Amino acid sequence: MRRPKSQAAAQHIKKIDDHRIGFGDFPAEVRNRVYELALTRSRNLRLCNVHDLRKEYETRMVLNSTRVFPSILRTCRKVHEEASSVLYGDNTFQLETCLDFVIFLRAIGASVRRVRSVEVMHAVWIRNFSRTRIRQRDLTTLRKAKGLCRFVIAPYSGGRDERPIREIRRVLSEIRDEQSADGKEEVLQIIETRSGRRSM
Numbered sequence: 001m002r003r004p005k006s007q008a009a010a011q012h013i014k015k016i017d018d019h020r021i022g023f024g025d026f027p028a029e030v031r032n033r034v035y036e037l038a039l040t041r042s043r044n045l046r047l048c049n050v051h052d053l054r055k056e057y058e059t060r061m062v063l064n065s066t067r068v069f070p071s072i073l074r075t076c077r078k079v080h081e082e083a084s085s086v087l088y089g090d091n092t093f094q095l096e097t098c099l100d101f102v103i104f105l106r107a108i109g110a111s112v113r114r115v116r117s118v119e120v121m122h123a124v125w126i127r128n129f130s131r132t133r134i135r136q137r138d139l140t141t142l143r144k145a146k147g148l149c150r151f152v153i154a155p156y157s158g159g160r161d162e163r164p165i166r167e168i169r170r171v172l173s174e175i176r177d178e179q180s181a182d183g184k185e186e187v188l189q190i191i192e193t194r195s196g197r198r199s200m
Helices: 002-018 028-039 070-074 077-089 098-114 136-143 163-181
Strands: 045-050 060-063 092-097 117-122 150-153 189-192
Touching (some): 028 070, 028 077, 070 077, 092 098, 136 163, 163 189
Parallel strands (some): 045 092
């Protein structure tokens, strides 16, 4: 007698599963609206560098906001693919120095292609005990930022090493030239502003 009950219970559970609706079943417009509410702000998203003195390179960037929830990108592959376009494409990321910008590139990896707007507040390169240097693969990662439309940077204001800043500017100019050659409607704007100025 137990077997028929088990079969009936299994069929009942299957019927419930067949009618269960998940987040992925919602229309794309609804999902995108959820992403916008969870991942975008009208103001710039400011990123802060967390130093780890035990390592050669600072490896973590912390979002200085409690109103954005990037952890939803870890839900599943589909959500990551859809939501990362909103997080990186619809926000302006604000960083203190060029070194912070490079650390940001290292942290987001392939998602750099989705970034559209960046502001670097101080054009300085501050090394951690003179060990942190720009690497060739950092520049290679930056070259993948083909969707970058706006890059605000202060004029060089001193520091131990100007070469990394020149390298970053050179790659940005290459991206802009490639966009122009490809006939893109939105071409990267490299905007110089006064050091320390903060945009809202």
